[in-house]
Amino acid sequence: MKAQSRGYRTDLMLARLQGALVGDRGDHLVIRTPGNPMFHWGNYVLADRSWLDRPLADLVATFHAEHPRSQHVAIGVDGVDGRVWGAGEVAACGLEVDRNVVMTATRVRAPERPNPDAVCRMLAADAGADWEAAVTLHALDHHDFDAGEFRDVVQRRMNARREQQVAGLGGWFGAFVGGEMVSGLGLFTDGLGLGRFQDVETLASARRLGLASTLVHHASIVGLRDFEIRDLVMVADPDDTAIRIYRSMGFADSELQIQLARPMPTA
Template sequence: MDIPISNLGYRTDLMLLELSGSELTDQGDYVVVRTPANPGFWWGNYLLFRTPFGPGDLVKRQEIFKSEFPDAEHLALGLDTTDGTVGSVEEISAAGLKLDPSTVMSAKAVRPPARPNTTSQYRTLSSDDDWEQQVTLSLTAATMEIDDDYLVFNRRRVEAERALWEAGHGQWFGAFDGDRLQASLGLATDGSGVARFQNVQTHPDDRGQGLASTLVHQASRHGFDEVGAHTLVMVADPEYLAIRIYRSLGFSDNEVQVAVFRPPA
């Protein structure tokens, strides 16, 4: 990716989106991210601005978004800052938009989980059945309301994940009870030495068994030993318990990734 991006979370987001076929256009003040194959993917169709919101910027940036995505039912704006600076928060709140900060984490080495899971089997997703289970797991682990549009988005996202793997840019790992997929995650790279985790998810019935920590550790070892990565990147919800798992494995908080959005009505 040739477009300069400061925030490590957004930089690796855009790296993976470009590898998956998304279109990136640098417009100077902002970058247009467009995923024609999945128009319902909010964070595959958004604008990444290079500066925080100044007074009056929110109205202007919404107008720019509308001109770039005239058929979009959502609004999605990112900020390429590293310290979580947003700017005119009052205007964002007054407009009824959602402000979503995430923690960008990285690791140059990892340590084993304190309580590894040794009862499940760990391997990469490979068969059609594995990937169909990935579709189902992503729905089961989702934290938002599932409607018809989300069903379409989710299947297209998993198809893009599989295409990324088939193109040699990543691997998707799963924890299995026999043939049943319990947990999964992706680790992808453009060969630059930086590898990014994607969609760490565990079936609600299988949580609390050490699956996620074991899976992240095994995928991390693959990234360092097989892929040759020198830096692993994880973007996590600072309010969700999983971030403690990543810290316990050796990931450290580095930056804040800020997103402003409005879901479809």
């Protein structure tokens, strides 16, 4: 199976760069990240569109067969139009649907309201304090997950990203105000012209100050100039106010990405 959607093609690109193993089963791909087994979207199944004409329960059973030790369920559907099973069928399987917009750009405009106080830069690969700050920022919003386990997942992912940066395949960027990292994101590439943003995050107390858009613009310029990226890919929540800002900067909607998930039970 060859992924058709740009969103999932770049997801797979990042997964492989971060140590994931991808197995091809013909009508679905099996993604495993041995170095980070608790990372749900590093251990999932990506199904082709033919599964949409079959019972969703069959695909859930396939996930369990491929990931027998996983307590979570994480399934992607390779498509561009957002088609998914009916709400009743999804609910009967105990899953939730996450819809995101895949956006692309070949050049970017400066944000309308840049933050003049932010110092934006790529983290220094040999600066442990930079990377510890990035882990802390991205582990704050752990949702319903155990805080310690979630931080461990973030730490493992950040270690892999640091290795990617050392290999010259992109980098992790931070916006600093008063020396504190208040916004962060990654931009990585496989060296073939495609670049994908990862995990745009801003400290809750520093949101709506133009920090993320300022950092996205800075990272885009660096990626296009220094990493030979020709096409920038961003996956964004359609209900997040940030998507309007990304559009104003030159990112255009190109696809709808579907993910189905059941979080692992919490104590």
